[in-house]
Amino acid sequence: xxxxxxxxxxxxxxxxxxxxxxxxxxxxxxxxxxxxxxxxxxxxxxxxxxxxxxxxxxxxxxxxxxxxxxxxxxxxx
Amino acid sequence: xxxxxxxxxxxxxxxxxxxxxxxxxxxxxxxxxxxxxxxxxxxxxxxxxxxxxxxxxxxxxxxxxxxxxxxxxxxxxxxxxxxxxxxxxxxxxxxxxxxxxxxxxxxxxxxxxxxxxxxxxxxxxxxxxxxxxxxxxxxxxxxxxxxxxxxxxxxxxxxxxxxxxxxxxxxxxxxxxxxxxxxxxxxxxxxxxxxxxxxxxxxxxxxxxxxxxxxxxxxxxxxxxxxxxxxxxxxxxxxxxxxxxxxxxxxxxxxxxxxxxxxxxxxxxxxxxxxxxxxxxxxxxxxxxxxxxxxxxxxxxxxxxxxxxxxxxxxxxxxxxxxxxxxxxxxxxxxxxxxxxxxxxxxxxxxxxxxxxxxxxxxxxxxxxxxxxxxxxxxxxxxxxxxxxxxxxxxxxxxxxxxxxxxxxxxxxxxxxxxxxxxxxxxxxxxxxxxxxxxxxxxxxxxxxxxxxxxxxxxxxxxxxxxxxxxxxxxxxxxxxxxxxxxxxxxxxxxxx
Numbered sequence: 001x002x003x004x005x006x007x008x009x010x011x012x013x014x015x016x017x018x019x020x021x022x023x024x025x026x027x028x029x030x031x032x033x034x035x036x037x038x039x040x041x042x043x044x045x046x047x048x049x050x051x052x053x054x055x056x057x058x059x060x061x062x063x064x065x066x067x068x069x070x071x072x073x074x075x076x077x
Numbered sequence: 078x079x080x081x082x083x084x085x086x087x088x089x090x091x092x093x094x095x096x097x098x099x100x101x102x103x104x105x106x107x108x109x110x111x112x113x114x115x116x117x118x119x120x121x122x123x124x125x126x127x128x129x130x131x132x133x134x135x136x137x138x139x140x141x142x143x144x145x146x147x148x149x150x151x152x153x154x155x156x157x158x159x160x161x162x163x164x165x166x167x168x169x170x171x172x173x174x175x176x177x178x179x180x181x182x183x184x185x186x187x188x189x190x191x192x193x194x195x196x197x198x199x200x201x202x203x204x205x206x207x208x209x210x211x212x213x214x215x216x217x218x219x220x221x222x223x224x225x226x227x228x229x230x231x232x233x234x235x236x237x238x239x240x241x242x243x244x245x246x247x248x249x250x251x252x253x254x255x256x257x258x259x260x261x262x263x264x265x266x267x268x269x270x271x272x273x274x275x276x277x278x279x280x281x282x283x284x285x286x287x288x289x290x291x292x293x294x295x296x297x298x299x300x301x302x303x304x305x306x307x308x309x310x311x312x313x314x315x316x317x318x319x320x321x322x323x324x325x326x327x328x329x330x331x332x333x334x335x336x337x338x339x340x341x342x343x344x345x346x347x348x349x350x351x352x353x354x355x356x357x358x359x360x361x362x363x364x365x366x367x368x369x370x371x372x373x374x375x376x377x378x379x380x381x382x383x384x385x386x387x388x389x390x391x392x393x394x395x396x397x398x399x400x401x402x403x404x405x406x407x408x409x410x411x412x413x414x415x416x417x418x419x420x421x422x423x424x425x426x427x428x429x430x431x432x433x434x435x436x437x438x439x440x441x442x443x444x445x446x447x448x449x450x451x452x453x454x455x456x457x458x459x460x461x462x463x464x465x466x467x468x469x470x471x472x473x474x475x476x477x478x479x480x481x482x483x484x485x486x487x488x489x490x491x492x493x494x495x496x497x498x499x500x501x502x503x504x505x506x507x508x509x510x511x512x513x514x515x516x517x518x519x520x521x522x523x524x525x526x527x528x529x530x531x532x533x534x535x536x537x538x539x540x541x542x543x544x545x546x547x548x549x550x551x552x553x554x555x556x557x558x559x560x561x562x563x564x565x566x567x568x569x570x571x572x573x574x
Contacts (some may be wrong), residue, residue: 013546016532026300032515032541033299034485037326041515053303053335061300 001047001075003068009042010064019064026058036061049074083247084151084215086285087113094262094288102140102293109288109548112145113215119149119203121211121433123180126199128155134173134181134198136160136191139272140294142203144281146182147226147272149206151244152215153560155180156224158479167538169194169239172229175239175435184205219244227434229273229487230375231543233480237494239434240418242275246378249427253402254279255286258369259384260316262288267314269294269323270486275379279318279345279371286342289316289547302332309338316343318371320486321351322516328358337362347371347380349483350474353392360389372474376458377428381405382472397471398464400418401426407472408448408457409464416448419465421478423448442443461533482511484518487542491518491541494535494543497531498522501534506554507541508562509545510571520545523554 010019013035017025025031031039036056043049049071060070080086086111095110108113123133133150135157137143150157158176160169173195181198183191191200203325229237260283270276270289283289292312298305305327309317317324317338324346327333335519341363346356347370360368368387369399373380384399401407406425411417425447447454463475480491491509498507503526510519521533528548535544555566568574 014532015548016529016536026297031300033326034322035328036519038515038546040330051331053330053332056303056330056332057301058297075392 001043001049001071003064005042005047006064006068006071007038023063025063026061031061039067043071080248080251081219082215082217083244083251083285084116084148085217086251087116088215088217089147090285092286092411097262097288098290099267099284100141100144100291100293103295105141107145112141112148112212112257114213115142115145115207116148116152117213117215117313118209118211119146119182121200122206122209123150123153123155125209126180126201128153128180131155131180131225132158132176132178134158134160134176134178134191134195134201136162136181136183136187136194138162138184138204141293142184143272144208145207146203148215151225152184152211154216154223155497156192156226156241158227158229160191160393161271161273162190163271164273165537165538166194168229168540171237172239219248223379224431228273228375231481231487231493232276232439233490233492233496235493235500237493238436238439240275241434242377242378242433243431246430247278249404250278250378251282254380255282256342257402258345259367260287260289260343264289264316265312265314265340266291266316267294267309267312268292268319269299269317274487275375276318276320276347276486277284280380282432283316288368299326302327302330303335306332306336306338310340311338313340314338315340316345317341318343318345318347321346321349321355322485324351324359325355328355328362333362341366343367343369343370345369345383347373349486350395353390356386356396358391370396372472373428374424374458374460374462375422376430376460377405377426378430379428381424381426381428382407384471395473396511397467398474399471401472402428404428406447406457410448410459414448420463420473422460422462422464422472422474423457424460425455429456429458437445464525466496468540476511480509480511482518484511484516485542487540487541489518494518494520494539494545497538498531500538501526501531501540503530506562508554508564508567510564510567512572517546518543519547519549519571521549521551521554521571523551526550 091109091113099112147157225247227239232238266280280291370384371380372382382398408423409420411420444456505524507522555563557563
């Protein structure tokens with residue numbers, strides 16, 4: 001998947017956030033636990049990207065870039 | 078054993094287990110002796126300040142001291158009203174306007190906010206109140222059946238409703254729920270819910286009535302489910318009474334491939350239906366846990382029905398919500414208001430609320446005379462839920478009769494979101510749809526306002542769980558011949574259903 005597709009998923013949840021630049025999404029409570037579930041489900045259902053339980057830590061969801069880096073790691077595995 | 082006052086349970090448990098941990102929030106823990114003393118001191122401080130049978134707002138950080146503050150308000154013969162620091166300002170303002178409290182209990186972190194919210198009230202710092210020299214026992218006499226608490230829930234007109242619960246209802250809950258679910262002092266609870274609703278009363282009863290221990294789980298752990306389960310295991314937490322969506326969250330994130338709850342003995346889920354797939358995942362991960370489905374309403378002091386879930390469940394059949402606690406009556410009323418085997422769920426008994434605070438109109442709409450014995454029976458609560466009885470006489474929850482939904486464990490009136498949107502500039506019409514399979518609230522509107530204006534505007538007016546996930550502008554919305562917005566047409570157009 002592409003970075004633009006990931007941004008679409010995130011914007012669907014919070015249209016008011018500029019995810020290209022926003023940092024600390026979890027630390028600043030922009031994304032809630034239920035957002036994380038939605039994102040994980042969307043990645044799995046639409047893009048066949050399966051995140052493992054150990055990947056679901058705040059560091060991987062604090063920015064769109066960090067999450068995209070994780071997705072690329074999984075896709076290259 | 079029959080108790081006259083809810084606080085007598087704490088007296089009794091603190092006599093038996095004075096040094097056992099009652100509540101902990103990770104930073105601060107209170108033993109039963111400390112909890113009782115803190116509540117007695119807060120109560121004495123409030124009485125000394127002149128508080129008597131009146132609302133006391135509590136605006137404190139979620140933690141063990143907040144629980145002592147609630148109990149202290151009861152000790153003073155007053156009723157507590159949780160005001161949460163995470164509620165949006167406009168909602169807090171409305172609640173305070175309805176309540177006009179003379180006293181607010183707060184902590185250093187929230188003092189400025191509390192003063193801004195209600196300048197006329199007297200603001201008591203918890204640390205000071207808990208150090209006030211009070212008696213070493215709590216009152217054993219009931220406070221003339223006054224109110225115990227008022228919690229505010231979503232109202233379809235945009236005005237939150239203050240559900241007012243009597244002390245006798247709380248006492249009835251204490252006598253029924255811990256017995257029905259076989260709580261005992263070996264249980265260690267992990268509290269998921271915020272303290273500004275009534276969901277955590279289950280754990281409160283486990284602790285105070287049966288001598289169990291409860292940890293307040295840090296909210297941020299729910300974005301890190303592996304750490305959440307590790308936290309639970311480290312503290313040997315063995316009992317979870319969570320909303321279904323919190324259980325789902327953990328199992329859907331495949332947490333159990335990495336770690337499983339090692340000590341779980343008891344699992345109670347309520348407020349929403351737990352999908353059988355997620356229920357099965359939990360049953361496999363925790364084969365020794367007893368599992369209960371619960372059902373109830375804030376207007377009936379929390380949970381009123383329970384159903385033990387044993388063994389594998391048929392995915393094609395709904396899990397029943399079961400039978401009422403002793404003393405609670407169930408009626409299913411058909412469209413003519415006659416008792417039937419299927420219809421609106423109406424609940425009667427000591428659990429039924431006193432009413433909505435200072436709101437006789439909405440109270441009269443919600444409370445009706447006992448359908449079977451209207452002359453002598455007490456008022457019963459119309460839940461607005463639709464149910465039926467199965468072949469075993471267990472209640473099955475079928476759905477809602479109106480636009481109220483359960484979203485992430487919270488009760489939400491879609492009408493309240495619509496009313497908030499309509500109060501914004503440049504919004505002509507607004508309609509909210511709930512997409513149940515994706516657990517998402519969508520808002521469609523007409524008018525010149527930009528979606529971004531609505532997103533920002535609604536964040537100030539509504540709690541986070543009520544803000545729509547999608548906000549979309551439309552040139553027009555379909556209407557029914559009577560002028561109302563045609564929700565079914567929107568469903569077809571937007572979701573192809």
